[in-house]
Amino acid sequence: MSSPDTIVAIASAAGRGAVGVIRVSGPLVPQIAIGILGRLPIPRQARFSRFLDAQGASVDEGLALYFPAPASYTGEHVLEIQGHGGALIVDMVLKRLLELGCRMARPGEFSERAFLNGKIDIAQAEAIADLIDAGSTAAARAAVRSMQGEFSARVADLKTRITGLRAYVEAAIDFPDDEIDFLSDTALRERLAAVFLGFESIATAARQGALLREGLNVVIAGKPNAGKSSLMNSLAGNEVAIVTDVPGTTRDALRQQVHLDGLPVNLVDTAGLRSAVDVIEAEGVRRARNEIARADRVLYIVDAGITGGNDSAQWAAELAQLPAGVPVTLVFNKIDLTGTPARLDDTTDPPRVFLSALTGAGLPLLRAHLQLSAGYLKSESGAFAARRRHLDALRRAGQHVQNAADTLSSTRAFELFAEDLRLAQHALGEITGEFTSEDLLGEIFGSFCIGK
Numbered sequence: 001m002s003s004p005d006t007i008v009a010i011a012s013a014a015g016r017g018a019v020g021v022i023r024v025s026g027p028l029v030p031q032i033a034i035g036i037l038g039r040l041p042i043p044r045q046a047r048f049s050r051f052l053d054a055q056g057a058s059v060d061e062g063l064a065l066y067f068p069a070p071a072s073y074t075g076e077h078v079l080e081i082q083g084h085g086g087a088l089i090v091d092m093v094l095k096r097l098l099e100l101g102c103r104m105a106r107p108g109e110f111s112e113r114a115f116l117n118g119k120i121d122i123a124q125a126e127a128i129a130d131l132i133d134a135g136s137t138a139a140a141r142a143a144v145r146s147m148q149g150e151f152s153a154r155v156a157d158l159k160t161r162i163t164g165l166r167a168y169v170e171a172a173i174d175f176p177d178d179e180i181d182f183l184s185d186t187a188l189r190e191r192l193a194a195v196f197l198g199f200e201s202i203a204t205a206a207r208q209g210a211l212l213r214e215g216l217n218v219v220i221a222g223k224p225n226a227g228k229s230s231l232m233n234s235l236a237g238n239e240v241a242i243v244t245d246v247p248g249t250t251r252d253a254l255r256q257q258v259h260l261d262g263l264p265v266n267l268v269d270t271a272g273l274r275s276a277v278d279v280i281e282a283e284g285v286r287r288a289r290n291e292i293a294r295a296d297r298v299l300y301i302v303d304a305g306i307t308g309g310n311d312s313a314q315w316a317a318e319l320a321q322l323p324a325g326v327p328v329t330l331v332f333n334k335i336d337l338t339g340t341p342a343r344l345d346d347t348t349d350p351p352r353v354f355l356s357a358l359t360g361a362g363l364p365l366l367r368a369h370l371q372l373s374a375g376y377l378k379s380e381s382g383a384f385a386a387r388r389r390h391l392d393a394l395r396r397a398g399q400h401v402q403n404a405a406d407t408l409s410s411t412r413a414f415e416l417f418a419e420d421l422r423l424a425q426h427a428l429g430e431i432t433g434e435f436t437s438e439d440l441l442g443e444i445f446g447s448f449c450i451g452k
């Protein structure tokens with residue numbers, strides 16, 4: 001295998017700053033350090049140095065830090081140079097480093113090398129990016145937990161338990177004469193129960209983390225004039241959307257993020273659904289339908305001032321028009337006109353909320369309902385910075401374990417049981433990156449900032 005390139009990137013933010021940080025990683029680092037500093041710094045000690053050009057004249061001066069492999073972020077030799085933060089001066093130092101044999105790093109390439117050298121797993125790498133992008137303190141705390149490997153350790157623990165279960169059953173397959181009756185085997189059932197329990201607790205924490213990271217996408221939809229924009233404004237706490245009594249006021253999909261006790265909710269107000277009167281509105285309705293199809297939850301607004309909330313014939317037909325599989329909450333708005341009290345009924349399908357966007361009555365009920373239906377726990381203790389990719393892998397792994405359990409109780413086909421467990425392990429391995437495609441790696445690291 002050929003040795004990797006030595007890569008360089010500006011690690012501090014672009015533009016003017018007090019300090020400009022440049023990072024170099026790769027096999028050429030020792031000779032590059034001598035080239036630019038005149039000597040190799042003592043490992044892991046900050047040293048004041050001049051940064052020299054090809055003629056030996058100072059370009060800038062500052063601190064230099066040398067981390068010999070493998071005790072560095074990337075696992076390779078790393079040199080970090082901290083000079084003055086002017087755009088031009090940082091660029092001059094960078095040019096010198098390129099002359100000395102580095103090439104510019106791609107986004108996330110330092111972290112990718114850390115992954116390839118076994119310093120971090122994929123879930124940790126993703127958490128680093130999530131930490132940098134965190135939009136709230138709760139999300140940042142969840143990212144730190146994942147970055148420090150708590151999420152990966154829990155996944156690994158689950159995998160170990162499944163391995164144990166597999167070994168237990170495979171031993172029985174190898175010795176068929178021993179006639180073990182698995183159905184009455186309490187040790188086996190206890191192991192299986194422990195695996196299910198492990199899935200449950202990790203999935204709760206991961207779902208929580210994904211919610212903190214990505215937020216809940218809530219689309220407000222319904223007939224023109226139902227009060228969608230009014231609801232958007234009262235949830236957002238300011239006049240984001242234009243409200244008029246003219247049906248068809250909203251055309252574009254309007255976005256606003258709000259936080260419900262730390263839960264980020266991405267609200268989308270949409271054009272009223274009807275046969276549009278002109279091409280602009282028709283485009284608005286098309287966009288509204290697109291948003292609805294992608295929503296985590298649709299708030300379908302019905303004007304209770306017209307229907308009183310009782311005319312189910314009307315909105316039942318409208319609901320049937322929505323794409324199947326998107327969770328819906330029916331919101332009866334304008335209860336100030338009907339005199340009905342604010343109310344939440346989540347025993348019905350879909351659940352119903354009676355409120356007034358105008359007076360604000362019932363809004364706390366709607367907020368609580370959104371948190372609850374998303375599975376959000378107000379205390380974010382133990383959440384991981386999970387992504388949908390992780391939730392998806394957890395769900396598939398859990399399904400395989402469920403299949404395995406079903407097989408065991410119905411057919412006693414141990415080979416199938418063991419195979420399902422193997423598939424579960426494989427799905428879990430996708431989270432930490434044991435089984436990853438080039439494409440996935442490109443996608444994950446490509447979204448990093450340069451220099452990370």
Ligand SMILES: Nc1nc2c(ncn2[C@@H]2O[C@H](COP(=O)(O)OP(=O)(O)OP(=O)(O)O)[C@@H](O)[C@H]2O)c(=O)[nH]1
Binds near residue numbers: 223231246335
């Ligand atoms: N009395 C009362 N009027 C409301 C309430 N909510 C909205 N309205 C009124 O209903 C009319 C339509 O409100 P909008 O919020 O613009 O309705 P919309 O669903 O966004 O309408 P389009 O954008 O045209 O689809 C306005 O005159 C609002 O003032 C409410 O809770 N009570």
Ligand SMILES: [Mg+2]
Binds near residue numbers: 228
């Ligand atoms: Mg509107």
